[in-house]
Amino acid sequence: MNAETGIGASVLRKEDARFITGKGQYTDDISVFGQTHCVFVRSPHARAKINSINTDAAMAVDGVIRVFTGSELVEDGIGDLPCGWVVTSKDGSPMIAPPHPPIATAVVNYVGEPYAFVVAETLQAARDGAEAVEADFEILEAVVETATASSSAQIHENAPNNQAYDWELGDKEATDAAFANADHVTTLDITNNRLIPNAIEPRAALGSFDAASSTYTLYTTSQNPHVERVVLALFVNVAPEANLRVISPDVGGGFGSKIFVYAEETAVIWASAKVGRPIKWRADRTESFLADAHGRDHVTKAELALSSDGEMLGLRVKTIANMGAYLSTFSSSVPTYLYGTLMAGQYKTPAIYVETQAVFTNTAPVDAYRGAGRPEATYVVERVVETAARELNMDPVELRRKNFIPPDAFPYQTPVALEYDTGNYGASMSMALDLADSDGYAARKATSEANGKLRGRGYSCYIEACGIAPSQLVISLGAGVGLFESAEVRVDVSGSVTVMTGSHSHGQGHETTFAQLVSDRLGIPFESVNVIHGDTGRSDYGLGTYGSRSIAVGGSAIDRALDKIIAKGKKIAAHMFETTDDQVEFAEGQFSYAGSNEPKPFAEIAGAAYIPAVYPLDELEPGLSEKAFYDPQNFTYPAGSYVCEVEIDPSTGVTEIQKFVAVDDFGNVINPMIVEGQVHGGLAQGIGQALLEHGIYDADGNLSTGSYMDYAMPRAADLPDFEVDMTSTPCTHNPLGVKGCGEAGAIGSPAAVMNAITDALGVKDVPMPATPHTVWETIQQGA
Amino acid sequence: MKVDLTVNGSQHAVDVADNALLSDVLRETLGLTGTHIGCDTSQCGACTVHLNGRSVKACTVLAGQADGGDVTTIEGIANGDELHPMQVAFRANHALQCGFCTPGMIMSAIDLVQSANEPLSAEEVREGLEGNFCRCTGYHNIVRAVLDAQANM
Numbered sequence: 056m057n058a059e060t061g062i063g064a065s066v067l068r069k070e071d072a073r074f075i076t077g078k079g080q081y082t083d084d085i086s087v088f089g090q091t092h093c094v095f096v097r098s099p100h101a102r103a104k105i106n107s108i109n110t111d112a113a114m115a116v117d118g119v120i121r122v123f124t125g126s127e128l129v130e131d132g133i134g135d136l137p138c139g140w141v142v143t144s145k146d147g148s149p150m151i152a153p154p155h156p157p158i159a160t161a162v163v164n165y166v167g168e169p170y171a172f173v174v175a176e177t178l179q180a181a182r183d184g185a186e187a188v189e190a191d192f193e194i195l196e197a198v199v200e201t202a203t204a205s206s207s208a209q210i211h212e213n214a215p216n217n218q219a220y221d222w223e224l225g226d227k228e229a230t231d232a233a234f235a236n237a238d239h240v241t242t243l244d245i246t247n248n249r250l251i252p253n254a255i256e257p258r259a260a261l262g263s264f265d266a267a268s269s270t271y272t273l274y275t276t277s278q279n280p281h282v283e284r285v286v287l288a289l290f291v292n293v294a295p296e297a298n299l300r301v302i303s304p305d306v307g308g309g310f311g312s313k314i315f316v317y318a319e320e321t322a323v324i325w326a327s328a329k330v331g332r333p334i335k336w337r338a339d340r341t342e343s344f345l346a347d348a349h350g351r352d353h354v355t356k357a358e359l360a361l362s363s364d365g366e367m368l369g370l371r372v373k374t375i376a377n378m379g380a381y382l383s384t385f386s387s388s389v390p391t392y393l394y395g396t397l398m399a400g401q402y403k404t405p406a407i408y409v410e411t412q413a414v415f416t417n418t419a420p421v422d423a424y425r426g427a428g429r430p431e432a433t434y435v436v437e438r439v440v441e442t443a444a445r446e447l448n449m450d451p452v453e454l455r456r457k458n459f460i461p462p463d464a465f466p467y468q469t470p471v472a473l474e475y476d477t478g479n480y481g482a483s484m485s486m487a488l489d490l491a492d493s494d495g496y497a498a499r500k501a502t503s504e505a506n507g508k509l510r511g512r513g514y515s516c517y518i519e520a521c522g523i524a525p526s527q528l529v530i531s532l533g534a535g536v537g538l539f540e541s542a543e544v545r546v547d548v549s550g551s552v553t554v555m556t557g558s559h560s561h562g563q564g565h566e567t568t569f570a571q572l573v574s575d576r577l578g579i580p581f582e583s584v585n586v587i588h589g590d591t592g593r594s595d596y597g598l599g600t601y602g603s604r605s606i607a608v609g610g611s612a613i614d615r616a617l618d619k620i621i622a623k624g625k626k627i628a629a630h631m632f633e634t635t636d637d638q639v640e641f642a643e644g645q646f647s648y649a650g651s652n653e654p655k656p657f658a659e660i661a662g663a664a665y666i667p668a669v670y671p672l673d674e675l676e677p678g679l680s681e682k683a684f685y686d687p688q689n690f691t692y693p694a695g696s697y698v699c700e701v702e703i704d705p706s707t708g709v710t711e712i713q714k715f716v717a718v719d720d721f722g723n724v725i726n727p728m729i730v731e732g733q734v735h736g737g738l739a740q741g742i743g744q745a746l747l748e749h750g751i752y753d754a755d756g757n758l759s760t761g762s763y764m765d766y767a768m769p770r771a772a773d774l775p776d777f778e779v780d781m782t783s784t785p786c787t788h789n790p791l792g793v794k795g796c797g798e799a800g801a802i803g804s805p806a807a808v809m810n811a812i813t814d815a816l817g818v819k820d821v822p823m824p825a826t827p828h829t830v831w832e833t834i835q836q837g838a
Numbered sequence: 839m840k841v842d843l844t845v846n847g848s849q850h851a852v853d854v855a856d857n858a859l860l861s862d863v864l865r866e867t868l869g870l871t872g873t874h875i876g877c878d879t880s881q882c883g884a885c886t887v888h889l890n891g892r893s894v895k896a897c898t899v900l901a902g903q904a905d906g907g908d909v910t911t912i913e914g915i916a917n918g919d920e921l922h923p924m925q926v927a928f929r930a931n932h933a934l935q936c937g938f939c940t941p942g943m944i945m946s947a948i949d950l951v952q953s954a955n956e957p958l959s960a961e962e963v964r965e966g967l968e969g970n971f972c973r974c975t976g977y978h979n980i981v982r983a984v985l986d987a988q989a990n991m
Contacts, residue, residue: 067929067930067932068929068932070937071928071929071934071937072929073937074934074937074940075912075921075925075928075929075934075937075940075944076872076912076913076916076921076925077870077871077872077873077911077912077913077941078872078913079872079937079938080871081871081874081938083871083874083875084865084871086866179855179857253973254936254938254973255874255876255882255884255936255938255939255971255972255973255974256874256876256936256938257875257876257877305936305937306936307874307936307937307938307939308935308936308938308973308974310973337875339877339878340876340877340878340879340881340882561936562935562936562937562974563935564935728932729932731932732932732935732974732975732979733935735975735976735978735979736935736973736974736975736976737976738976739973739975739976739977740973740976762879762881763877763879763881763882763971764879764881768971768973769976769977770967770968770971770977771963771964771965771967771968771970771972771977771980771981772961772964772965772968774964774976774977774978776960776978776981777976777978800976
């Protein structure tokens with residue numbers, strides 16, 4: 056391999072060349088001939104019956120072409136937006152998924168839900184038209200609070216108690232028995248605050264219909280264009296699958312919020328045929344706040360049973376998860392299979408029982424946001440473990456070490472369904488303590504105290520299940536899709552390579568990482584590998600990017616396709632060497648044979664594949680292009696140890712993070728620079744959750760935090776420098792030994808910050824976000 | 839209304855609506871889509887360009903206000919094939935991921951460095967970039983990039 060560009064090298068990114076020069080092509084940068092503009096008319100009420108909608112005045116606005124209401128989509132056979140994962144309740148009944156028309160017809164159930172849309176010659180005309188749409192609403196009582204939703208007014212006819220499902224995992228009896236035998240029980244009531252993802256690129260869509268070929272083309276800001284196509288074709292009935300092409304060009308961040316199939320792109324692509332012209336829509340930021348799927352929003356009671364010397368005996372968790380008004384695309388899986396299954400954390404707790412009640416409220420749908428269930432699980436486990444250590448007067452590091460699954464216990468079957476393949480949790484902890492200068496803490500704390508400040512330190516040892524996911528396992532648990540990945544490796548005549556991947560980059564740098572992988576394995580220059588993604592017209596299929604799956608699943612698919620390329624190359628080389636293919640070796644970009652001192656470079660074999668002079672064409676097809684579909688055998692299990700040190704000014708409640716150390720085990724790493732960048736970004740979002748961010752609805756269901764003036768996104772001065780390092784236990788079941796790194800930072804960091812703050816304040820809990828106001832109030836209550 | 843603009847060294851006379859924003863003119867009329875719209879409310883900074891040498895948020899400047907002005911966008915900071923030191927530093931320090939905030943971040947950072955009388959500290963860079971959101975990088979590498987670039991500007 057080439058040490059400068061191969062696996063393990065911090066290669067600078069290919070994609071940056073266009074991004075730093077303003078040449079990126081995001082959906083809103085694309086314009087097509089004859090394009091019109093679209094604005095959605097959104098509910099001002101959290102819950103209301105729609106008595107009537109009058110579009111006459113809107114149609115009279117100069118420049119308005121058409122005004123559509125939801126009933127027109129229904130009459131045209133457009134279906135509901137589906138939830139793709141059917142979770143089963145304790146009693147064996149399937150979850151309740153209320154009707155979710157893309158454009159509301161009879162009722163609206165959250166502020167911002169669209170009930171009409173206006174297509175016009177200009178954006179300004181569309182806005183004017185939208186303002187002229189008149190609707191008569193009968194306002195109904197709104198349900199907002201997560202904790203009390205099940206005893207509030209019923210929102211959906213088919214969902215008594217506003218319950219979507221009541222799910223459980225684990226052995227209840229064994230867990231109850233563990234509690235009965237415990238010396239000590241730590242109980243913690245905690246909330247996981249609602250977050251609003253806020254990719255800086257707002258969602259957008261540009262739909263067009265070509266009457267000549269009866270085909271639709273949708274440019275949209277999706278993390279998984281193939282899934283978008285399948286859902287729009289098979290479930291929403293926009294167009295036959297073969298007649299629908301979905302392109303996700305450069306996408307400006309997603310963090311989960313762009314996984315889902317939303318009303319807006321559905322409306323735009325459908326209406327493009329009705330209007331007979333292309334239609335473009337881009338969310339303004341208020342729409343992003345109101346109508347992007349939100350994240351988190353759990354209320355939880357956690358109980359940990361321990362022996363007097365700190366052995367963890369049992370964990371009991373009961374969570375109410377707010378799903379918002381409807382079940383978004385993958386929402387049901389988040390507080391269940393991506394949450395309850397992680398409750399073992401890094402520990403050998405023998406008995407665990409988790410219950411999740413999913414409830415509807417009159418708020419925006421809640422779905423996967425960076426980490427999706429795993430940050431919530433880590434928050435529960437790591438907050439309750441740290442609290443238990445304090446209650447037992449034990450060092451929280453020692454309590455953790457005592458309960459870590461030891462390195463020789465892998466593969467390790469947890470009591471909550473997962474089998475961890477590998478890990479070394481103590482090694483990450485040791486490295487994190489060193490980096491955090493643990494030995495110097497007492498002196499730093501004394502200095503803080505001398506300055507009238509409060510200092511605290513918190514830990515978080517997270518585990519996540521990534522590389523999502525083994526198809527048959529998730530299908531057996533209710534998923535409506537397989538979660539494999541596809542790849543195609545096309546070798547050109549000259550030996551350069553084009554890779555088509557079903558993974559989708561919206562910031563992760565796949566064009567670079569995947570090119571490193573291909574360059575390394577084929578021994579060809581990094582520069583001669585071109586990676587293409589995000590277009591259903593160019594790659595066979597794909598499940599997209601989320602769940603830290605791209606390298607573990609998408610990268611493994613590329614690796615499998617490369618196996619086939621090399622195997623065929625050997626057959627061609629064998630004919631050139633006049634031997635059999637099992638006698639041919641391939642290494643460092645050369646096909647060689649012991650009986651010849653003239654190895655054949657990869658490019659020569661590529662040429663021979665396309666100028667088929669040397670091999671019999673009845674035995675071997677010409678050309679050199681291979682596909683692979685890779686289905687993972689298991690999840691991957693990235694894990695790490697995070698240490699946070701805070702200093703709090705008791706007179707203002709301001710918390711300053713003075714040290715944040717993250718040590719992660721991602722297995723093998725292709726590009727350390729990119730991986731560290733992913734950790735940085737995750738940490739920023741996790742620290743944002745802990746200190747700043749909170750999606751708040753008022754009692755009437757109005758979003759109080761609907762702008763950047765109200766929703767506190769971290770700015771540069773709000774965040775510290777991060778100290779990031781890695782350990783490595785390579786994944787044992789995928790060909791690259793990789794685990795995935797996209798979500799770790801957001802999963803591990805909130806608990807570390809909050810453990811540090813509660814340590815500094817000497818209290819059991821502070822609700823997230825720990826704003827200066829909240830911290831100051833906590834101090835006053837204790838004073 | 840008629841507006842005369844010099845954009846990246848080229849002169850343009852454009853006919854725009856009275857309420858047209860500078861960002862609209864750059865993106866829609868002149869096709870300079872490197873200037874991005876992230877929030878429409880001057881909070882996110884993705885639309886930052888230089889107007890007469892100082893950074894402004896183009897979504898909050900009326901095109902008419904820029905009449906007669908000299909505008910530089912992300913497309914105009916390289917010298918031919920030679921990238922601006924800030925562009926070089928952003929790539930070299932992995933200071934971008936999705937790339938959406940990047941043009942505005944680079945334009946703000948250039949003005950920040952050019953306006954400073956003395957070399958900036960990391961803390962001053964963090965304070966100085968308060969008008970620009972990045973949701974991907976956690977700012978860690980952006981700060982490194984700006985410090986790196988200021989040594990070469």
